[in-house]
Amino acid sequence: MDSSVIKKYDKEGMIQIYEKWPEMAKNAFNSEYKILDIQGINHIIFAGMGGSGTIGDIFEAILSKTNIHVSVVKGYLIPKTITENTLIIITSVSGNTVETLTVLENAKKSKAKIIAFTSGGKCEELCKKNNIKYYKIKKIHSPRASFVSFLFSMLKIFQNVISLKIEDVNEAIDELEKLKMKIAVNNLTNTNPAIKLAENITNIPLIYYPHGLESAAIRFKNSLQENAKIHVISEDVVEASHNGIVAWEKESFVEPILIEGKDDYEKTKERWSILKQYFSFKNIKFNEVFVNSNSILSKIVYLIYFLDFVSIYKAIMLKQNPTPVESIDYIKKRL
Numbered sequence: 001m002d003s004s005v006i007k008k009y010d011k012e013g014m015i016q017i018y019e020k021w022p023e024m025a026k027n028a029f030n031s032e033y034k035i036l037d038i039q040g041i042n043h044i045i046f047a048g049m050g051g052s053g054t055i056g057d058i059f060e061a062i063l064s065k066t067n068i069h070v071s072v073v074k075g076y077l078i079p080k081t082i083t084e085n086t087l088i089i090i091t092s093v094s095g096n097t098v099e100t101l102t103v104l105e106n107a108k109k110s111k112a113k114i115i116a117f118t119s120g121g122k123c124e125e126l127c128k129k130n131n132i133k134y135y136k137i138k139k140i141h142s143p144r145a146s147f148v149s150f151l152f153s154m155l156k157i158f159q160n161v162i163s164l165k166i167e168d169v170n171e172a173i174d175e176l177e178k179l180k181m182k183i184a185v186n187n188l189t190n191t192n193p194a195i196k197l198a199e200n201i202t203n204i205p206l207i208y209y210p211h212g213l214e215s216a217a218i219r220f221k222n223s224l225q226e227n228a229k230i231h232v233i234s235e236d237v238v239e240a241s242h243n244g245i246v247a248w249e250k251e252s253f254v255e256p257i258l259i260e261g262k263d264d265y266e267k268t269k270e271r272w273s274i275l276k277q278y279f280s281f282k283n284i285k286f287n288e289v290f291v292n293s294n295s296i297l298s299k300i301v302y303l304i305y306f307l308d309f310v311s312i313y314k315a316i317m318l319k320q321n322p323t324p325v326e327s328i329d330y331i332k333k334r335l
Helices: 003-009 015-019 019-028 049-063 100-105 121-129 148-155 166-182 194-200 211-226 244-249 265-281 296-317 324-331
Strands: 043-047 069-071 084-092 112-117 134-136 204-209 233-236 252-259 289-290
Touching: 003 296, 015 296, 019 148, 043 049, 043 100, 049 069, 049 084, 049 148, 049 211, 049 296, 084 100, 084 121, 084 148, 100 112, 100 121, 112 121, 112 148, 112 204, 112 211, 121 134, 148 166, 148 296, 166 296, 194 289, 194 296, 204 211, 211 233, 211 252, 211 296, 244 265, 252 265, 289 296
Parallel strands: 043 069, 043 084, 084 112, 112 134, 204 233, 204 252, 252 289
Antiparallel strands: none
């Protein structure tokens, strides 16, 4: 692969935006947005689809060891357990996501506090009309490429609400900067791990993940589907041991990718070991992706950055333009 091939298929320059992610993350967290100080919140609902939904998944992982209950809504309906101590966070990068707009319409009838994040569109109009607090964040290239700007802006704004440690944010940005040197287009060699993994994806990937890294795995699935235009499967490694593993008893074109944290729970590590033994016994080729023992934020951001690059390189290898999503547009026009 060389830069001319990337330019040929990546017509809108998606990969150039990804190379700016460390800078975008830093700028977003150092923005002039004021830190919110909302007291008494014991339930947070994150509503969003696609990349916006992934933001909710990340916050859920960050808050998993706190007393705040988290619900992630990827659809039309909000839970009935809403009280005046509930905070509903609406995220729609485009501002026109039908499902999320429906949630916003329903949320304004509740007792909950509501805050929205969008680049404009109907979401902004609805917030203005109903005096709902919202933050307008610029969309850069596409919703999935804008992901890091939205995430780190929201981390800045909600850092007191979620008791976020600044050192975790700095660590995550540092990891992005270090990883960029290994996977960006300045290193189109066989030492680039993102290119290597993309080359090893030759059929339908099945992504196995531990519970805490689900958000990164789902994002990887979504990015491969949108950018490379391929079918992808994802499964929790522990749950798959009770059902999905049986499918390997037949010959398959599916290829396992194992996303492993070096500090995974000890019983999860045991499961990884057994699964790899099983794959070796069945002569099933598998790929592994490891993430170091850093904060949960750093681990997830690192994986998303790495795996999104994998999806873009895979798109180029398949002679696909990673930006257009014509099938999504087809559905949206008919809603």
